[in-house]
Amino acid sequence: MSVFGKDEAAIGKYAASVPVPEFDTTSFNEPKPLNRARVAIVTTAALHREGGDGFELGDSDFHYETLPRSARDLALGHHSVNFDRGGFAADINVVYPIDRLEEMAENGTIGGVADHHYSFAGNQSETVSEIRLDSGPLCAKAMLAEGVDVVLLTGT
Amino acid sequence: MKVPRALHTRFPVGLSLGKPRDKEFQDEVLQAAFDLLAEPEGPVIKEFPVSISATGGEPLLCPLPPRLNTELHPAVDEAQALRAAYDRAYEKNQRTSIGMQISPDQVPEALGRFVRIVEGEPWDDVGFPAGSMYGTVHDIRCYYEELACQLADGPITPWATEEWFYDHTEAGQIILKARRTMRDEEVDQSIWFGLAPAGRQ
Numbered sequence: 467m468s469v470f471g472k473d474e475a476a477i478g479k480y481a482a483s484v485p486v487p488e489f490d491t492t493s494f495n496e497p498k499p500l501n502r503a504r505v506a507i508v509t510t511a512a513l514h515r516e517g518g519d520g521f522e523l524g525d526s527d528f529h530y531e532t533l534p535r536s537a538r539d540l541a542l543g544h545h546s547v548n549f550d551r552g553g554f555a556a557d558i559n560v561v562y563p564i565d566r567l568e569e570m571a572e573n574g575t576i577g578g579v580a581d582h583h584y585s586f587a588g589n590q591s592e593t594v595s596e597i598r599l600d601s602g603p604l605c606a607k608a609m610l611a612e613g614v615d616v617v618l619l620t621g622t
Numbered sequence: 623m624k625v626p627r628a629l630h631t632r633f634p635v636g637l638s639l640g641k642p643r644d645k646e647f648q649d650e651v652l653q654a655a656f657d658l659l660a661e662p663e664g665p666v667i668k669e670f671p672v673s674i675s676a677t678g679g680e681p682l683l684c685p686l687p688p689r690l691n692t693e694l695h696p697a698v699d700e701a702q703a704l705r706a707a708y709d710r711a712y713e714k715n716q717r718t719s720i721g722m723q724i725s726p727d728q729v730p731e732a733l734g735r736f737v738r739i740v741e742g743e744p745w746d747d748v749g750f751p752a753g754s755m756y757g758t759v760h761d762i763r764c765y766y767e768e769l770a771c772q773l774a775d776g777p778i779t780p781w782a783t784e785e786w787f788y789d790h791t792e793a794g795q796i797i798l799k800a801r802r803t804m805r806d807e808e809v810d811q812s813i814w815f816g817l818a819p820a821g822r823q
Contacts, residue, residue: 468821469781469819469820469821469822470819471634471635471781471784474676477635488623489623492664492665494626494664496662500656503659509638511638520721538716539716539717540717541717541719541720545760547759547818547819548820549635550634550636550637550781550784551636551719551767552767552781552782553636553637553778553780554642554719555764555778556778557642557643558715559639559648560637560638560639560640560641560648561638563648563652569645569649616656620638620639621638622635
């Protein structure tokens with residue numbers, strides 16, 4: 467019997483069975499040039515500050531965490547035993563590429579790094595109603611208020 | 623779903639940017655994602671040209687300490703001997719994912735409880751509060767995986783730390799033995815199944 471997390475066929479089959487909402491239209495705009503854009507990260511790795519409450523087990527914790535730009539004391543809230551945490555243990559950027567963005571801002575590839583970044587748990591409800599109707603718009607509002615132009619979504 | 627702009631990457635779970643400690647590769651992934659901003663209309667999905675397999679990577683080369691105290695069970699002795707490596711990892715990274723159930727100080731004692739299960743004591747007599755065993759193993763595994771990344775030579779490939787932990791450490795071995803013991807004693811599956819990835823025996 468193969469270990470689930472390493473079995474790409476099993477993961478593909480599982481992913482194909484996960485319900486996703488269908489949208490009639492695509493929200494699409496053309497951002498300002500990247501070298502003038504302020505970039506924020508939104509991750510589904512359930513990252514949280516060490517010592518904080520973090521995320522609950524199960525699929526009923528829909529809140530998000532706000533991560534200050536300078537924070538590196540981050541814990542991975544992805545608690546599943548079938549999840550490979552080794553990459554994150556070695557390098558935070560493989561999930562949350564905050565240092566890469568800082569370097570890109572320094573060399574002029576991007577205009578700047580947002581002061582705040584955001585983390586959700588990936589295990590949302592089947593309808594994803596909570597993130598669509600509540601936490602998602604709230605997070606977007608916070609980014610707009612800060613003047614974020616581009617959002618980099620990193621799924622786990 | 624008609625996502626506006628998406629870069630499809632064939633990387634194992636947990637590796638959004640593909641390769642830990644590979645700045646150049648991570649930059650290539652980010653640049654490919656940012657290139658999508660130039661697309662005039664969406665939805666647009668592009669495939670990143672490099673894929674990474676979850677299996678077949680280089681194994682973790684991580685030395686384990688010799689026995690220090692032969693009066694202790696090897697798993698407990700090992701965990702104590704590795705504490706300095708864990709502390710160095712924490713000092714370097716200033717972060718840990720331990721804390722779901724126990725602290726680093728409690729790792730050796732927690733392993734001692736699994737030893738007692740293997741030696742025949744009922745699981746609910748060895749001091750695990752109800753529902754705490756899953757989080758305890760999460761924290762033990764984090765302790766080992768975080769220090770392993772500090773000690774190891776070479777790249778950290780997909781699942782290498784998990785394989786090192788369960789296949790090569792005394793801690794991983796005693797947890798697997800305790801899991802099998804509880805399974806054979808027909809303990810409720812919800813207690814022991816999540817102590818190792820599905821598919822491990």
